[in-house]
Amino acid sequence: MIAPNVSAVSSSRPEAAFVLLLMQSLLWAIAGISAMPFALAGEVFMVGLGLASLLLALATSLLAICILWRRNRARRWAMRLEIACLVGSLVLLVVPIGANHGPVSLMTNIALPIALIALLRKPREAFT
Amino acid sequence: MFDIAPDHAIGLYAGLLALPLALIAIRLRPARHSVPGTVLAASVLLAMSGATHLALISTHVTEPLTSWLFLANGTGYIALSFAFTWRWWRLASASLLIATLIGYVVWIAIGLDSPDQVALATKLLELTALGLVLVPVRGEHVTHRSWRWVSLGVAVPLLTLVATSTIWIVDLARPDAQHSHAGAVLQATNDVATPQQVAAAAQLYSVTKAAILPYEDWHKALAAGYKPGQDLGGSSHWMNQHNVDAGYVMDPNHPQGLVYANSKHGPVLLGAMFQMKRIGQFGPDPGGPLTAWHQHENICVTPIGFEFSLMTPFATCPLGAIDISASPMLHVWIVDNPKGGPFAVDIDSDVVKSIDRA
Numbered sequence: 305m306i307a308p309n310v311s312a313v314s315s316s317r318p319e320a321a322f323v324l325l326l327m328q329s330l331l332w333a334i335a336g337i338s339a340m341p342f343a344l345a346g347e348v349f350m351v352g353l354g355l356a357s358l359l360l361a362l363a364t365s366l367l368a369i370c371i372l373w374r375r376n377r378a379r380r381w382a383m384r385l386e387i388a389c390l391v392g393s394l395v396l397l398v399v400p401i402g403a404n405h406g407p408v409s410l411m412t413n414i415a416l417p418i419a420l421i422a423l424l425r426k427p428r429e430a431f432t
Numbered sequence: 433m434f435d436i437a438p439d440h441a442i443g444l445y446a447g448l449l450a451l452p453l454a455l456i457a458i459r460l461r462p463a464r465h466s467v468p469g470t471v472l473a474a475s476v477l478l479a480m481s482g483a484t485h486l487a488l489i490s491t492h493v494t495e496p497l498t499s500w501l502f503l504a505n506g507t508g509y510i511a512l513s514f515a516f517t518w519r520w521w522r523l524a525s526a527s528l529l530i531a532t533l534i535g536y537v538v539w540i541a542i543g544l545d546s547p548d549q550v551a552l553a554t555k556l557l558e559l560t561a562l563g564l565v566l567v568p569v570r571g572e573h574v575t576h577r578s579w580r581w582v583s584l585g586v587a588v589p590l591l592t593l594v595a596t597s598t599i600w601i602v603d604l605a606r607p608d609a610q611h612s613h614a615g616a617v618l619q620a621t622n623d624v625a626t627p628q629q630v631a632a633a634a635q636l637y638s639v640t641k642a643a644i645l646p647y648e649d650w651h652k653a654l655a656a657g658y659k660p661g662q663d664l665g666g667s668s669h670w671m672n673q674h675n676v677d678a679g680y681v682m683d684p685n686h687p688q689g690l691v692y693a694n695s696k697h698g699p700v701l702l703g704a705m706f707q708m709k710r711i712g713q714f715g716p717d718p719g720g721p722l723t724a725w726h727q728h729e730n731i732c733v734t735p736i737g738f739e740f741s742l743m744t745p746f747a748t749c750p751l752g753a754i755d756i757s758a759s760p761m762l763h764v765w766i767v768d769n770p771k772g773g774p775f776a777v778d779i780d781s782d783v784v785k786s787i788d789r790a
Contacts, residue, residue, distance in 0.1 A: 323584075330592045334746070339750040408747045412556070413747060
């Protein structure tokens with residue numbers, strides 16, 4: 305590991321987006337795993353939700369890899385995913401159902417999608 | 433885990449304040465053009481984490497070891513956030529981040545601290561910073577590229593998993609005084625019940641028991657508008673939507689819910705449940721610590737089959753579930769509940785099993 309040294313590099317936005325998507329997929333994977341004990345306790349639908357979360361985590365990891373390869377289609381899919389996440393989180397933020405509004409929740413569910421949207425919005429020339 | 437410890441709040445403010453300052457500091461440095469954006473982003477996160485650690489010294493002066501560790505961490509992070517052109521920056525940053533994350537996990541595992549929102553937010557920043565430090569950038573002249581990928585692919589997922597599991601286990605195993613069990617926050621009360629409070633609790637118990645005894649015949653409960661809910665560990669809450677909407681406050685004649693054991697002989701009445709209308713609005717507490725209400729927070733509920741799980745420490749729910757809190761409630765158990773008494777948050781599972789066997 306040596307000092308950062310770049311020459312005529314393309315933008316590092318895809319790499320930054322890769323790291324953030326990796327973090328997001330890990331958090332979703334953990335959410336999927338966390339549903340399983342409840343499924344074992346008899347909550348049958350939680351099996352489905354847990355598996356769906358794990359599949360989403362896997363899909364997000366694959367998107368992250370394709371973004372690293374600078375695939376424009378992956379960038380578009382990731383944008384859609386993050387916009388959907390952000391809209392859902394903003395709705396939960398506004399609706400008075402007692403959803404968590406702590407700093408960690410805001411970072412994970414609001415700041416992370418916003419950062420990803422900002423990173424993936426441009427430069428489009430970084431993607432093919 | 434989902435609260436901000438009063439002595440940690442200053443760390444949150446310092447971390448937020450460090451964000452614009454770090455961005456300005458980077459813009460003022462011409463050297464920023466010689467490094468990838470991932471390095472600059474990691475520098476900002478290191479500065480935020482460093483500021484958080486340094487600010488926490490002021491509220492931990494009575495704990496010398498903790499203060500020294502905060503000082504070492506804070507100065508290390510701040511120094512590294514400025515030194516992003518240093519030859520060994522990645523190695524030093526990754527080492528400090530990994531050591532800090534492992535140190536925190538050990539620290540809470542041995543009971544020297546309890547996880548809270550400031551700590552979790554800082555760990556999330558550090559995990560992200562670690563990823564940004566390690567990720568190789570296309571076009572960057574770098575040796576050991578494969579080592580960087582291996583480190584990124586192993587360290588970040590492993591540390592995320594270990595940190596999350598440890599934080600969760602510690603939080604469930606050692607809940608603080610206001611958290612009687614997972615996801616339930618108790619109403620603040622005096623520590624020891626006064627004789628008047630003991631008498632008031634006994635009065636509430638006897639009046640409630642007399643009022644709900646007719647519902648031992650579950651057909652009457654059904655006729656009165658109580659509808660059976662999902663089986664949770666052998667028992668079900670039967671909610672009366674009319675009583676919920678009417679907003680009766682701890683009215684023994686109109687409890688919002690009844691709790692039945694789902695025995696093989698049919699539903700057996702365990703007790704009543706009073707519930708307030710609004711989240712965060714605890715009800716009257718005549719028995720002090722004996723009749724403290726509780727509020728379920730950070731539950732992941734799915735409308736599909738109305739099932740639930742708990743929100744993870746890093747605030748995620750399974751896909752299709754949403755995070756909610758339930759308004760405060762108070763149970764009155766009319767059967768013997770040896771582990772928690774007549775107003776406990778939960779009914780003893782052994783009681784439910786013995787009813788089923790009877």
